[in-house]
Amino acid sequence: MLSNTNKGLTYADAGVDIDAGNKAVELMKDSVKATYRPEVLGDLGGFGGLFSLMNSDIKKPILVSGTDGVGTKLRLAIMMGKHDTVGQDCVAMSINDVLVQGAEPLFFLDYIAVGKLDPVQVATIVKGVANACQESGCALLGGETAEMAGFYAKDDYDLAGFGVGIVDRDKVITGENIKAGDVLIGLPSTGVHSNGFSLVRKIVLERQNMKLDQYVDELGMTIGECLLTPTRLYPRPCLPIIKNFTVKGMVHITGGGFYENIPRVLPKGVGVDIDVTSWPQLPIFGLLQKWGNVDAKEMYRTFNMGIGMIMIVDEKDADAVLKNLADRDEKAYVIGKVVDSDVPVTLRGGVFHD
Structure with a gap:
């Protein structure tokens, strides 16, 4: 044998x-x-x-x-x-x-x-x-x-x-024609999406020692359910805008948040001025910031903070783009403008002083 x-x-x-x-x-x-x-x-x-x-x-x-x-x-x-x-x-x-x-x-x-x-x-x-x-x-x-x-x-x-x-x-949308005066239109995210989870896990599982099935009143669900909310898909809201209007630049807010992603589409000599109070704040980001004692700039350098996609359009087209989105029940917000500046991203409002 x-x-x-x-x-x-x-x-x-x-x-x-x-x-x-x-x-x-x-x-x-x-x-x-x-x-x-x-x-x-x-x-x-x-x-x-x-x-x-x-x-x-x-x-x-x-x-x-x-x-x-x-x-x-x-x-x-x-x-x-x-x-x-x-x-x-x-x-x-x-x-x-x-x-x-x-x-x-x-x-x-x-x-x-x-x-x-x-x-x-x-x-x-x-x-x-x-x-x-x-x-x-x-x-x-x-x-x-x-x-x-x-x-x-x-x-x-x-x-x-x-x-x-x-x-x-x-x-092809390249950003090369972006100029001062252009408008930033932000489309909301569904939550944390799929970036920054090494920090999320450190805050939630280590710093707070939370269980993923723990219910959080501010979220109206368990912390695990909130964090697993899937990344939003943007083709449906954005493709009709791309086909019917001149979109000068688009930014998918992923790893690197606002500070790293927005400069990727900007030509030299211009920056963006963004009012962080211009869109509704999702509770999960405030909780993560509080639980981890995370600096505001670090939050906007890591997470999407409630805005998952940005379209940059000429000021004269902004109202029509917003109407097109609203007519299709798509929420969107004017979150800032392009300005002449050597600083790519300036955030103001809220914790960012004007």
């Missing part, structure tokens, strides 16, 4: 379950197919996703790509055993970045790496990805689920994605 040390090994013995992978694919098939646009060729399961541009009416098509992950927000999802929202975070982080160049999202691919493959868990994550793709108007063209036994802990996983959009070369 062979000893255990001489037993013939299988991939499953090494911690990789091919059957579980096949089951996960079967469970996610319908969600993925529901995202397909007419340009998608082939079916789920090929070595590569096929997407035709033959029917595009864009004269000088430019593809715009973006890639990102959900980051350490996943730790909270794992701790709570709640995996149905992080898929939207994954899509939003890439698709919102593609959008700011003026591009319509076309397709998205996801990558999930797990320690131990749970087909239902993976299908739940992918369903969230697929739902977000549908809302953004893009196809979930493909993806990869990697079972990496011995690399990730049994219950751990990572989630990242890659999005591609299309825009006419003449309509």
